[in-house]
Amino acid sequence: MTPQPHEIIHAHIYSAYTARCLQAVADLGIADHIDDDPVPVGELAAACGTDPDALHRVLRLLAAHDVFEQRHGGYAHTPASRLLRGDHPMSARPLARLMGLPLHWHSLAQLPHTVTTGEPGIDVLDPGGLWAYLQGHSEEAETFNRAMTSKAAADIPAIVEAYDFTPFATIADIGGGRGHLLRAVLDSVPAAKGVLFDQPSVIDPLSFPDQPRLTPRAGDFFSAVPAADAYILMHILHNWDDERVARILATVRDAAATGATLLVIENVLPDERPDPTALSMDVIMLALTRGHERTVGELSVLLEGAGFRLTGVTEASGSMRIAEAKAV
Ligand SMILES: C[S@@+](CC[C@H](N)C(=O)[O-])C[C@H]1O[C@@H](n2cnc3c(N)ncnc32)[C@H](O)[C@@H]1O
Structure with a gap:
């Protein structure tokens, strides 16, 4: 009915x-x-x-x-x-716990303020925003990192299946968290080496004795990133406004040789009738960061402005897509 x-x-x-x-x-x-x-x-x-x-x-x-x-x-x-x-193996428990943290509920409570001003609600908890807040709250940061791994478990098999990583000798996962995607990619490409790049608070406790081809590197993607044949940015650009996205892409472009590949993996929105889950993620970004989900057209403009050319968009799982670009 x-x-x-x-x-x-x-x-x-x-x-x-x-x-x-x-x-x-x-x-x-x-x-x-x-x-x-x-x-x-x-x-x-x-x-x-x-x-x-x-x-x-x-x-x-x-x-x-x-x-x-x-x-x-x-x-x-x-x-x-x-x-x-x-x-x-695909436990959603860490993600459910993350969404139950005060950082989410307090930010959500500020939504009328956010809609009025465009300012994310998390600024009430920490004027430095989400990443500064997590730096100062190690237990919540631990829940956040676990949740990223758990959330990705549902998407990773589809990503590895959908995209051919075999042409690359070195693959850098920028803002790769605890290395869940990069591990799976390296398992599927035995000849490749991987560099896992993230903030010191995420990288410093990590080691990968069982995967000698994976090197963790701490740093700041607004300053410099390692050189590689392919760069992965999974669920990174949607965390930032256009100005910061341009800066992250510029840092990657500085490190990348002409012809290098950049893979942006997130909810790339279709122009019409986007999936409601992707739109929920967009409002989460509104409440929590200054970022948002972007359409193929919006992404293409940002990529071009940073010296990349969009060469393809591949469906992964649900509304997750892999936007491939080449450094020109
Ligand atoms: C939403 S998580 C995505 C993690 C992973 N790529 C995934 O999709 O599961 C964003 C990641 O960006 C990292 N990050 C935030 N600011 C950063 C910075 N300035 N430099 C390097 N990494 C940063 C965070 O520590 C976090 O691991």
Whole structure:
């Protein structure tokens, strides 16, 4: 049955509560106590140190959205709720926990201010913005880095499948976090070497004894990046406004020889009817950074301004695309 207009609006008005329930369940590790058979809510509550009635009401709401299934007086997993287990290879638990952090909820609470001024809400928490805030909050930074790895786990197989990395001898992943994508790329191209480049706070604790072809390098992508045949910028440019994007691209262009390849991997928006998840990401960028998701045309202009020519756009997974450019 087609929902009535007021039902559509009311569902959206209340939807923040559903998101918050999911984040709380992820935070409390509830999904790790459930497997194939339904677990009585009293047992779950005892195992997780929660109030049984409150837990039941939260899980019942999620079950109404196919996240958990209420069965035989208890809760069992659905394929979606299983992704909240910490041991799932594509676990979404770190991402759900990240979205539940005060940095998100405080920034979101400022949205009317953001819409009025164009200024991201996170500036209320730290005038230096997201990256400065994370530098000063190591626990939240740890959750952030875990979430990036977890989020990427869903996209990486499709990226490695969709794009041929074999022509490159050296591949640099700029702002590559803990190296999740670069590891997968190097596994698929045994002849290639990789340089993982990120901020010192991310890089310094890392080592890769099991992948000798991967070299971590700490630095600032506004100053200088290592030389390579191919550069990856995954979920980097969307964090920044056009002026900063131009600076990052200029730094990469300074390091790149003519003909080198640049791969921008993020939600590259189609001109018409973009996917709602990509648009949610765009508003997250609005609230949290000065960045935004861009269309192919917008990206092409920025690339050209920095001395690159867009040579192709490849679908990866969902709204994630790989925009390929060459240094000219
Ligand atoms: C949204 S995360 C993306 C991580 C990874 N590329 C991915 O897609 O999973 C952005 C990354 O940029 C890094 N970063 C932010 N500012 C940076 C800077 N000035 N220089 C180098 N890396 C930076 C962050 O530490 C973080 O790892």
